[in-house]
Amino acid sequence: xxxxxxxxxxxxxxxxxxxxxxxxxxxxxxxxxxxxxxxxxxxxxxxxxxxxxxxxxxxxxxxxxxxxxxxxxxxxxxxxxxxxxxxxxxxxxxxxxxxxxxxxxxxxxxxxxxxxxxxxxxxxxxxxxxxxxxxxxxxxxxxxxxxxxxxxxxxxxxxxxxxxxxxxxxxxxxxxxxxxxxxxxxxxxxxxxxxxxxxxxxxxxxxxxxxxxxxxxxxxxxxxxxxxxxxxxxxxxxxxxxxxxxxxxxxxxxxxxx
Amino acid sequence: xxxxxxxxxxxxxxxxxxxxxxxxxxxxxxxxxxxxxxxxxxxxxxxxxxxxxxxxxxxxxxxxxxxxxxxxxxxxxxxxxxxxxxxxxxxxxxxxxxxxxxxxxxxxxxxxxxxxxxxxxxxxxxxxxxxxxxxxxxxxxxxxxxxxxxxxxxxxxxxxxxxxxxxxxxxxxxxxxxxxxxxxxxxxxxxxxxxxxxxxxxxxxxxxxxxxxxxxxxxxxxxxxxxxxxxxxxxxxxxxxxxxxxxxxxxxxxxxxxxxxxxxxxxxxxxxxxxxxxxxxxxxxxxxxxxxxxxxxxxxxxxxxxxxxxxxxxxx
Numbered sequence: 246x247x248x249x250x251x252x253x254x255x256x257x258x259x260x261x262x263x264x265x266x267x268x269x270x271x272x273x274x275x276x277x278x279x280x281x282x283x284x285x286x287x288x289x290x291x292x293x294x295x296x297x298x299x300x301x302x303x304x305x306x307x308x309x310x311x312x313x314x315x316x317x318x319x320x321x322x323x324x325x326x327x328x329x330x331x332x333x334x335x336x337x338x339x340x341x342x343x344x345x346x347x348x349x350x351x352x353x354x355x356x357x358x359x360x361x362x363x364x365x366x367x368x369x370x371x372x373x374x375x376x377x378x379x380x381x382x383x384x385x386x387x388x389x390x391x392x393x394x395x396x397x398x399x400x401x402x403x404x405x406x407x408x409x410x411x412x413x414x415x416x417x418x419x420x421x422x423x424x425x426x427x428x429x430x431x432x433x434x435x436x437x438x439x440x441x442x443x444x445x446x447x448x449x450x451x452x453x454x455x456x457x458x459x460x461x462x463x464x465x466x467x468x469x470x471x472x473x474x475x476x477x478x479x480x481x482x483x484x485x486x487x488x489x490x491x492x493x494x495x496x497x498x499x500x501x502x503x
Numbered sequence: 504x505x506x507x508x509x510x511x512x513x514x515x516x517x518x519x520x521x522x523x524x525x526x527x528x529x530x531x532x533x534x535x536x537x538x539x540x541x542x543x544x545x546x547x548x549x550x551x552x553x554x555x556x557x558x559x560x561x562x563x564x565x566x567x568x569x570x571x572x573x574x575x576x577x578x579x580x581x582x583x584x585x586x587x588x589x590x591x592x593x594x595x596x597x598x599x600x601x602x603x604x605x606x607x608x609x610x611x612x613x614x615x616x617x618x619x620x621x622x623x624x625x626x627x628x629x630x631x632x633x634x635x636x637x638x639x640x641x642x643x644x645x646x647x648x649x650x651x652x653x654x655x656x657x658x659x660x661x662x663x664x665x666x667x668x669x670x671x672x673x674x675x676x677x678x679x680x681x682x683x684x685x686x687x688x689x690x691x692x693x694x695x696x697x698x699x700x701x702x703x704x705x706x707x708x709x710x711x712x713x714x715x716x717x718x719x720x721x722x723x724x725x726x727x728x729x730x731x732x733x734x735x736x737x738x739x740x741x742x743x744x745x746x747x748x749x750x751x752x753x754x755x756x757x758x759x760x761x762x763x764x765x766x767x768x769x770x771x772x773x774x775x776x777x778x779x780x781x782x783x784x785x786x787x788x789x790x791x792x793x794x795x796x797x798x799x800x801x802x803x804x805x806x807x808x809x810x811x812x813x814x815x816x817x818x819x
Contacts, residue, residue: 247622250619250622250623250624251619251620251622253619253625254615254616254618254619254620254625254628255616255619255620257616257619258605258608258612258613258615258616258619261607261608261612262605262607262608265607266607331602331603331604331605331606332598332599332602332603333602333603333604333605335563335568335598335603336596336598336603336617336664337620338567338568339566339567339568339591339594339596340591340617340620340621341588341591341592341620341621341622342620342621342622347620493570497568497569497570498569498570499516500563500568500569
């Protein structure tokens with residue numbers, strides 16, 4: 246009960262802050278439309294032919310999930326960085342709350358907001374491309390994301406603790422974001438990549454998330470596609486273990502002042 | 504049971520020292536080096552020392568933020584390493600008076616957030632936050648965004664935050680740093696009020712006047728080691744610091760005395776002396792003046808300041 250109270254308290258505060266920084270919120274909402282239209286238009290211009298709208302939809306969902314992925318792979322890193330710079334992290338660590346609860350609350354806040362953005366973007370995309378009949382599939386994606394993002398939370402914790410150890414949020418999260426963006430099949434199928442990059446993409450949760458989301462929205466999802474996500478839960482386990490190791494061996498030994 | 508007790512505390516940092524663009528070496532900073540101290544309950548305890556002496560590290564170890572390399576410490580009877588969560592339940596902390604808050608939340612929302620971290624329900628947290636806004640004099644300013652707060656308001660909010668869980672012991676790391684005189688006075692009054700209610704206050708400060716006026720016990724730390732402990736008056740006595748005494752004589756011209764006499768601000772002769780035995784010397788001078796048939800206009804005894812104590816202790 247106490248943990249739930251703490252969790253809700255942090256989520257409330259973080260949500261208020263995020264919603265008051267509306268510029269970022271609006272950018273994240275428009276980002277998938279801007280870039281998917283750009284790549285769709287560029288593709289048509291380069292090939293000289295008219296591409297089907299499903300190509301735009303492919304890009305739209307890709308960019309939306311990419312936004313979620315980038316947020317999810319770096320939200321802990323940024324949570325730590327902001328916490329260090331504002332001195333808030335030290336107060337959290339001096340309060341009777343598990344740092345894991347605090348970091349997870351922040352991750353949950355980001356998931357909630359990103360899913361809300363996804364619902365808006367995907368609904369517009371689905372209605373435009375498939376018509377109203379496929380709109381209910383958006384609900385299916387929400388349920389799917391609730392499971393599929395769990396490994397991403399673990400991934401998030403690993404990146405977060407790495408930033409505390411190396412004290413370099415930007416290089417750590419930027420490198421990881423660059424890798425995640427290029428090998429996860431957000432805007433092109435990963436089979437177009439060299440085999441070692443394909444393997445890297447398949448070892449991370451995001452290619453499964455984006456493919457699953459696309460298939461659910463298009464009505465072509467099969468339950469067997471859920472199986473990789475169960476294996477990928479190992480990320481969550483690893484994230485929890487390394488987070489604890491990092492907390493004891495770095496956070497509490499070296500401090501978290503900037 | 505003591506509010507705080509620690510024995511043989513050690514905390515060393517390994518820091519990188521740059522030697523040119525590519526080369527570097529490591530050196531060890533002894534932030535705390537075999538520190539032992541005890542703090543009674545319900546007192547204002549001040550830890551003073553130069554920058555880098557280990558004051559903030561001490562606060563961070565006692566508030567469970569840092570694990571010491573060696574030694575042990577108990578806060579409120581709980582071990583800071585093995586019973587860290589128990590310690591966190593009973594302490595309040597101010598590390599920097601203007602930090603630790605969400606800029607885009609109001610003062611009230613920030614306090615509610617911290618109340619929730621301590622496990623309070625939303626209703627309890629809101630009620631407590633409003634109480635504390637009134638206590639610290641922020642009142643209606645609690646509805647403004649933190650980013651709009653002045654430094655003084657931020658400092659008050661920090662103290663309010665530290666009290667959200669009704670702590671037994673509060674740690675205040677330089678609580679009045681950078682504040683204007685009025686805001687600093689308000690914070691000092693708050694600190695006095697907390698101690699009057701039975702709370703133990705462990706503070707660090709560079710303001711010796713503040714430390715002297717607030718503290719029951721002062722501990723001087725230098726290079727991670729405790730070099731002096733006592734009440735402000737005990738420390739002065741122990742170091743045999745000199746008092747400055749001025750006695751104004753109602754006379755037209757300076758009488759012939761054993762002490763140097765000069766003309767004071769009001770135009771009367773003033774006997775000035777520096778002594779380690781203020782009571783004896785004052786009585787002797789007054790007797791001498793009266794013996795000569797003069798009246799005494801004014802007597803001023805200036806105590807040695809804690810700053811002098813610190814200067815003398817640190818220069819050893």
